[in-house]
Amino acid sequence: MLFSMPLLPRLQLFEFLDQPWLPEPLRRGETDYLRVVLDRLRPYDGVAPQLAELLRTAGTDRIVDLCSGAGGPWRTLLPALRAVHGQAEVVLTDLHPTPGQALPPGVHYRDTPVDATRIPEELAGVRTLFEGLHHFPPEQARALLADAAARRVPFAAFELTQRTLPYILVQCLLIGPLVWGFTLLIRPVRWWRLALTYLVPILPLLILWDGVVSSLRTYAPEDLERLTTGLGGDGYRWSSGVHRVQGMAITYLIGQPV
Numbered sequence: 001m002l003f004s005m006p007l008l009p010r011l012q013l014f015e016f017l018d019q020p021w022l023p024e025p026l027r028r029g030e031t032d033y034l035r036v037v038l039d040r041l042r043p044y045d046g047v048a049p050q051l052a053e054l055l056r057t058a059g060t061d062r063i064v065d066l067c068s069g070a071g072g073p074w075r076t077l078l079p080a081l082r083a084v085h086g087q088a089e090v091v092l093t094d095l096h097p098t099p100g101q102a103l104p105p106g107v108h109y110r111d112t113p114v115d116a117t118r119i120p121e122e123l124a125g126v127r128t129l130f131e132g133l134h135h136f137p138p139e140q141a142r143a144l145l146a147d148a149a150a151r152r153v154p155f156a157a158f159e160l161t162q163r164t165l166p167y168i169l170v171q172c173l174l175i176g177p178l179v180w181g182f183t184l185l186i187r188p189v190r191w192w193r194l195a196l197t198y199l200v201p202i203l204p205l206l207i208l209w210d211g212v213v214s215s216l217r218t219y220a221p222e223d224l225e226r227l228t229t230g231l232g233g234d235g236y237r238w239s240s241g242v243h244r245v246q247g248m249a250i251t252y253l254i255g256q257p258v
Contacts, residue, residue: 007163010223011216012137016206017069020096025192029203030210031070031098032193034131036182043160044073044130045080046245047252052085054126054154054256061087062125066116067132068092068109071101078104091123117144129157133253134217141219142227148255149232155255160248161215171211179204224253234258 016022017030038044055061065072074090081088089106093114101109114120116132117140127148133141148155161167183197196203219227221240228238232255240253 006165007220008165008168008216010163010219011213013213013216015135015210015213015217017210018135025196026203026206027096028098029193029196030207032186033179033182033203033207035070035075035101036185037178038073039075040182040185041246041248042073042076043245043248043250044077044158047156047158047250048077048080048084050252050254051081051126051128051156052088054156054254055085055088057256058126058154060125061085061089063088063090064119064123064125064127065090065092066094066114066119066127066129067135068094068097070098071103071107071109072130074107075102075104078106082106091125093123117147119147124153126154126156129155131159131161131214133157133219134159134161134214138227142231145228145238145253145255146231149236152232152236152257154257155253157253159218159251161211161218162249162251163215163218163220168212168215171215172208175208175211176201176204179207218251219253221251224251228253228255231255232257 017027051063065074071092074092078088078090092107092109095113095115097109097111097113099109099111103109114123136144145155179197183193186193221242224240231238235258236255237258238253238255242249242251
């Protein structure tokens, strides 16, 4: 299995999507591609029972999603979550928010920037982070996690990427064809998206770079154990690991008050 392969050294390289100067068509092109991939593959629907349990133990119906991009997995995940926790609702947040997405009932996109390391007091609820923890270097990631533990807020992070050579080789082979294929499913059709994908393939190259860098920045379970050591003391419990869903390996980190 890919996640049992030897890990490559973790490298905090830059991703284009993190850069405030990235032109809006390129930012939108990448986030729209990621949105369609999540909508079609639905890799995170299976974590609904875990999230429902966190909501139940926290005594809340609200999830505050961090680094939400174009909406993350919530178009399919919220209906799956409501099947086991009927009143669940989600507030999407991002440092570079992209509101106006087609979202299911119960999902609201906060249109003002939110720094995941400085969550406003009014954003109370279970915190989630999908494909986002790797964006933060260790000191910032630990501060983000320490804040959840200090406020005794349940926290859940999930990542599909792997820091192994076989996984990265597969990315190099498949991301280009996947971008060419999934772009045809993105609506509405935009001339600039087609031009930047098929005529001058800037978007496939940008997505490939960010995908490989995401893998090289990914925290494995042993990294997550080091990041969370001592956070929250005896009153807060952390657990991490990897499980497989539909042939995909998902690394998870769960934190909750005892």
